Amino acid sequence: MTTTLYTTDHEWLAIDGDVATVGITDYAQSQLGDVVFIELPKLGRTLKKAEPAAVVESVKAASDVYAPVSGEVLETNPELASEPALVNSDAQGKAWFFKIKMADKSELGGLMDEAAYKAHTA
Amino acid sequence: MLARDDKDSLKRTPLYDLHVSLGGKMVPFAGYDMPVQYPAGVLKEHLHTRNAAGLFDVSHMGQIALRPRSGKVEDAARALERLVPQDILAIAPGRQRYAQFTNAEGGILDDLMVANFGDHLFLVVNAACKAEDEAHLRANLSDACVIDSLADRALIALQGPKAESALAKLCAEAPAMKFMDSGPHKVAGLDCFVSRSGYTGEDGFEISVPAGGAERLARALLDNPDVMPIGLGARDSLRLEGGLCLYGHDIDTATTPVEAALEWSVQKSRRTGGARAGGFPGAEKILAHFDHGASRRRVGLRTEGRAPVREGALLFADATSSEPIGKVTSGGFGPSLNAPVAMGYVPTSLSALDTKLFAEVRGQRLAVQIAAMPFVKNTYKR
Numbered sequence: 001m002t003t004t005l006y007t008t009d010h011e012w013l014a015i016d017g018d019v020a021t022v023g024i025t026d027y028a029q030s031q032l033g034d035v036v037f038i039e040l041p042k043l044g045r046t047l048k049k050a051e052p053a054a055v056v057e058s059v060k061a062a063s064d065v066y067a068p069v070s071g072e073v074l075e076t077n078p079e080l081a082s083e084p085a086l087v088n089s090d091a092q093g094k095a096w097f098f099k100i101k102m103a104d105k106s107e108l109g110g111l112m113d114e115a116a117y118k119a120h121t122a
Numbered sequence: 123m124l125a126r127d128d129k130d131s132l133k134r135t136p137l138y139d140l141h142v143s144l145g146g147k148m149v150p151f152a153g154y155d156m157p158v159q160y161p162a163g164v165l166k167e168h169l170h171t172r173n174a175a176g177l178f179d180v181s182h183m184g185q186i187a188l189r190p191r192s193g194k195v196e197d198a199a200r201a202l203e204r205l206v207p208q209d210i211l212a213i214a215p216g217r218q219r220y221a222q223f224t225n226a227e228g229g230i231l232d233d234l235m236v237a238n239f240g241d242h243l244f245l246v247v248n249a250a251c252k253a254e255d256e257a258h259l260r261a262n263l264s265d266a267c268v269i270d271s272l273a274d275r276a277l278i279a280l281q282g283p284k285a286e287s288a289l290a291k292l293c294a295e296a297p298a299m300k301f302m303d304s305g306p307h308k309v310a311g312l313d314c315f316v317s318r319s320g321y322t323g324e325d326g327f328e329i330s331v332p333a334g335g336a337e338r339l340a341r342a343l344l345d346n347p348d349v350m351p352i353g354l355g356a357r358d359s360l361r362l363e364g365g366l367c368l369y370g371h372d373i374d375t376a377t378t379p380v381e382a383a384l385e386w387s388v389q390k391s392r393r394t395g396g397a398r399a400g401g402f403p404g405a406e407k408i409l410a411h412f413d414h415g416a417s418r419r420r421v422g423l424r425t426e427g428r429a430p431v432r433e434g435a436l437l438f439a440d441a442t443s444s445e446p447i448g449k450v451t452s453g454g455f456g457p458s459l460n461a462p463v464a465m466g467y468v469p470t471s472l473s474a475l476d477t478k479l480f481a482e483v484r485g486q487r488l489a490v491q492i493a494a495m496p497f498v499k500n501t502y503k504r
Contacts, residue, residue: 034165036455037428059164
């Protein structure tokens with residue numbers, strides 16, 4: 001059973017045990033516009049919550065994606081290298097960015113559920 | 123985000139309501155509230171301009187008439203030559219030329235288009251510089267010219283391979299115009315100034331139209347299914363692929379026309395040994411750059427990977443050296459090339475085509491190579 005949580009920086013996290021799958025929200029992709037390149041964190045990298053973890057480049061600008069929780073990068077999405085536009089077509093599905101083994105699940109406490117996130121972006 | 127009162131202080135072009143009704147995403151640009159993109163998005167807008175036709179609102183730019191007090195356009199041309207290194211006297215009636223206002227140090231105050239309308243000159247200058255440009259003209263040319271700011275006119279660019287057929291429906295004379303032809307024409311019955319030029323590398327037109335008729339003209343052009351509205355985002359990616367300079371980024375008060383690789387825009391008559399050599403601000407330095415070379419030069423850059431190299435990225439001669447040798451002044455993703463493109467300044471000794479350099483992006487050195495500009499072939503109707 002997975003639970004999806006959201007950050008104020010427009011990331012989503014699908015929580016499955018102590019592993020979180022992280023991506024950016026559909027709202028975020030709509031604001032960024034056409035995505036042309038994504039830089040993902042290196043496998044095995046230990047991320048601290050709130051540090052830059054990935055970069056999303058649109059035609060016009062580069063935007064940081066911050067680590068929503070602390071932990072170790074277990075896996076990154078290989079499809080994003082060849083098809084960055086997946087973020088525009090399926091931000092909250094096929095276009096996940098990375099999977100992280102959470103170091104401290106209490107960090108999830110401050111995140112929003114879907115209803116709260118919808119209210120946040122309304 | 124801008125505070126509410128800042129947003130309210132922004133000026134609007136005569137096409138503001140049209141942008142909003144078309145779903146334009148409005149952003150502050152040079153003091154104006156301008157569409158950065160429409161719902162189609164930058165990528166589709168860019169490609170549509172290259173494949174069909176794009177309509178751009180560039181009404182924020184400055185339009186100025188230089189009217190000679192003597193009634194003779196040569197006198198206005200001669201006067202303007204005091205401020206620019208171009209041969210203005212040689213611009214035939216009905217033609218226009220690219221020019222730069224230079225400063226005493228040989229730097230560029232602004233770049234502009236100058237057209238000869240037979241009895242006066244018509245100038246188009248950058249939005250962010252227009253107040254200073256006008257003051258500069260008044261301070262230096264008032265003896266010879268009346269400087270007439272045409273603030274009651276909008277400016278619409280129509281660019282791309284279908285621009286000619288789209289404009290032909292509203293202006294029968296348009297197809298006969300050649301690249302850099304410029305003059306008064308009726309368009310949809312409105313008293314317009316039409317030039318065959320633009321800022322995308324594509325064939326196309328810029329149409330100066332009385333403000334009151336601007337929306338009607340824009341809507342008439344947009345009624346054509348070939349024509350799509352294009353925001354500033356795609357305007358920037360199009361001009362970057364076209365190798366065209368953006369003032370304040372690729373050229374500024376600290377770059378000379380020679381450093382900026384704009385030698386082609388300075389005619390022989392104004393260079394050393396020419397009939398009217400010098401006589402413009404910064405002539406000593408600019409002519410020295412022509413005669414002896416400049417130490418740095420604007421070049422095009424291509425990358426090996428897909429990561430865009432953007433403005434401000436430092437350039438290095440190799441993967442490890444700590445001293446930067448140059449800097450990127452414009453960079454992004456080129457949708458038509460489906461690859462990153464950039465331009466920047468490097469030492470002239472390292473400016474040869476295919477020279478391999480490194481750009482620092484987020485702490486990593488990315489391999490880049492000096493490439494010919496324009497990155498996408500021009501399609502001007504010469």
